[in-house]
Amino acid sequence: MALEIDGLTKSYGTLRALDGVSFTVRPGEIFGFVGSNGAGKTTTMRITLGVLDADAGQVRWRGAPLDLSARRHVGYMPEERGLYPSMKVGEQLVYLARLHGMSASAATQAMERWTARLGIAERRADEVQKLSLGNQQRVQLCAALVHEPQILVLDEPFSGLDPVAVDVMSTVLRERADAGVPVIFSSHQLELVERLCDRVGIIRAGQMVAVGTVDELRTGGAPRWRVDAPAAPPGWVETAVPGARIVRRLQTPDSLVVDVELPEGRDGQEILQAAIATGPVREFGPVRTPLTELFRHVVSTTTSEARSA
Structure with missing residues (x-):
């Protein structure tokens, strides 16, 4: 049916x-x-x-x-x-x-x-x-x-x-x-x-x-992790894992929570260990990419492919 x-x-x-x-x-x-x-x-x-x-x-x-x-x-x-x-x-x-x-x-x-x-x-x-x-x-x-x-x-x-x-x-x-x-x-x-x-x-x-x-x-997209490490200095993400990038920043009253996108083949444990090295870690876990962002990615990717073709 x-x-x-x-x-x-x-x-x-x-x-x-x-x-x-x-x-x-x-x-x-x-x-x-x-x-x-x-x-x-x-x-x-x-x-x-x-x-x-x-x-x-x-x-x-x-x-x-x-x-x-x-x-x-x-x-x-x-x-x-x-x-x-x-x-x-x-x-x-x-x-x-x-x-x-x-x-x-x-x-x-x-x-x-x-x-x-x-x-x-x-x-x-x-x-x-x-x-x-x-x-x-x-x-x-x-x-x-x-x-x-x-x-x-x-x-x-x-x-x-x-x-x-x-x-x-x-x-x-x-x-x-x-x-x-x-x-x-x-x-x-x-x-x-x-x-x-x-x-x-x-x-x-x-x-x-x-x-x-x-x-x-979501399958095939780069993995993302949310980290709340209040004592972490600026630039610690890029230093910890070359090629990693911050895709979102969430300002709280006493911290800056970041969503980190990792390059292919890199593990979230690397970011976690680097965050622990800076001090206390109050939050760490995977981030589910919202459909809004998936939509933008799919449309922009197919547009780029069409132009290349």
Whole structure:
């Protein structure tokens, strides 16, 4: 029951928007789709939903092409507001659920359940245009969920949400994935992607440049260690291990904590022994590279390689 994106290619005149984009979203998995503006995320999602036609490639679900009949089981949340602004929230959600084949009673029950779940039950009789942007985003997610979809495709679902709404939406997506639904969403909030997603795909200039868990994407990077040695003199890191460099400094009231990147083949114990030699060591341990930095590294590396080629 995986959602398969296989070799999607799309051009607009001389602009190649997608160039052989391929990845798989497994049942029960939350897949984070990240990239810079214009990288091809929205184009990929629109092709998946049939809004655009690909020049080449295929989208499959359960091993078969995702055709019009199968798309009735997809919950889609576009980046732009896809709601009728002057229509009341409850009426609109029931209408959208009916378009997906639900009966009037089932659609009403689903509308009531999801508006309550996402904290907008009291706004059912309001027109969408009278809601705040955050509440409009909640309604947009209700619209994607109201027909109990078997696939979720969400374009920037967390845009404009306050922290409480982010937590609610994160919980809902995790629940849907735990129920076996493949979930794919794009976002520029990489800290959120790192926390929520099982796997991540990075797209640059229409090409997939990395796919895997965050830990898998970290593999191959230079090891980093955090050291709090309050008595250490300036330059002690470079002296202790030639080629080591400080990549981050964290000033505390009585110390300067540093994150040290070691060259290939060097061991963190060398830095630890050098730190102990300067005096007390209050903290020492490995540092997990954040997704934000991994993203910058992957994109800059592939850009440099492309220029060299």
